Amino acid sequence: MNLQQLEYLKIIAETENFTTASKLLSVTQPALSKSISKLENELNVPLFEKSGRNIKLTRFGKIFLTHSNLALTEIEQGVKELQDIINPVTGTISISSTSSIGTYFMPFIISDFLNKSPNSNFKFNHQSVPGILKDLKSGKIDLGFYDYVDSIDSHTDIESIPIKREEYVLIVPKNHILSTRTEISLKELKDESFVAFCESSKDNMLSYSEYLGYIPKISIQPSESSMLEGLVAAGAGISLVPNTPVINTNTLSIIKIKEKIKDRVIYMGYLKDSYMSPISKVFKDYVVSSTTYLK
Template sequence: MNLQQLEYFKVIAETKNFTEASNILSVTQPALSKAISKLEEELDVKLFQREGRNIKITKFGEAFLKYAKEALNEIERGKLKLKEMKNNNDMIISISSTNCIGATYIPFLISSFFNHNLKVKFNMDNQSTEEIIKGLKNGNIDFGFISDIEDLDKDIESVLVKNEEYVLIVPRNHRLANEEEVYLKDLKNEYFIAYNNKSSDMSKSYSDLIGYTPKIYAEPSHSSVLSGLVAAGAGIAIILNTPMINTTKISVIKIKDDLGYKSIYMAWNKNLPMSENKIDFKNYAINMSEN
């Protein structure tokens, strides 16, 4: 028994005529008769009996018709549900980034994209690079934003979307607050705030950045806490330059030393299909990197 047989049975029962039913179903009468015969054979009852050129549904057919309609209606409801889920899924973009990128680059990208496309919704979280790659492979994440692409799986494609420079942030009342630039050697007596979480993605430690081991006052795991500690005067920090820095309570100072850049890559699973909205977002992020 299959859905096609149930649909044929329902239309014949409603029209009580094989010719009319075959026209509605766009199927030949022999094929229609064969399908009904197989259904009657499986059910071991006669569903119709002929009355001249017309047919009449039997008591067995009347009894079965109710369940056939219910089954077909349930299937239609199921199809509509799946369509609804698919449409909702097409409207949701799941992204994951390392903590540092999630605190600096992602809010700026999402805010900018909303001005371009107000229809979509985002599911966002911060994870380690390893967790992001795993999520891309199993399809739980649409796009990952990472800095390290050396160990990417062959199924994962990536593109450079941003090179962020490092800057120094200090509280507004700090002695360096009014300086435009500073050398790292001038910070040896300062207390630093540093990330302590591997998902922060500070690919260079402070020792690597400034060439000496600084005095660390605190090691928060989230950027908002780090910025809050700096604003409160607990210490200074080296972070990525971003429009998201709150300059009302923090001064941003350029670093004269060459610290290079943090490269931000957008990655996705090239084997998984993308909705139009996801393709739109991917192209938008890439185009932003080119401007």
């Protein structure tokens, strides 16, 4: 048994097709079949069985694949750890955030860190909160940034550190009748149309009906947070958003809300009791030291 056979097993299990797997692995189909046959003979169990035109794992194959994947992951982690020891101040930091946080918060944090650690680099993408948590648990990413987790305490294997608190404000177009106001009560907005953005049906940035005390008229729900300000500026509606420095005050007016509503909290998450490269640890500590969170 060798690592190559375990890698072959993983790809065949994912594709459920020897022909497809052989193309992905850049190996001939006969050679791939022979390698798996040798593995089956060594284990003395069949790992695959026919399923129509394709194949699927047997119950023996499913059991062995679980342990095989763990072995491959451990070896990959070991190689990575050794490389990090050789170059403790360089390396790649793999992070993911929700799209709204990635639009305005992450670029500044990453840019400032790179000014201090120019030899490091980042792998960065946007995902939903469930996607971030999944990738943290699988070790695909080092750190995740999110602002809402359903039953956050139930994710006991994830350490979620609050790093920033932001109050919500109302934004309206410059030509709106409310644009000259500095403060407003939510009760005054009953006849207004709202532009409402949320990461997904479960990851609501703000429950409008809960805080307004009535069901508001939602004129549009953009799929990307970056679209929200443009829609408000164009007159598609008004919106409740976190108060951030990047709100374009040339086209929008920011109005404080009289009522106290729940602030938005940004969290940084990572997998507990798991290996983290030296450079990722440096970045994690940098984020904590350079952000402010007031309870």
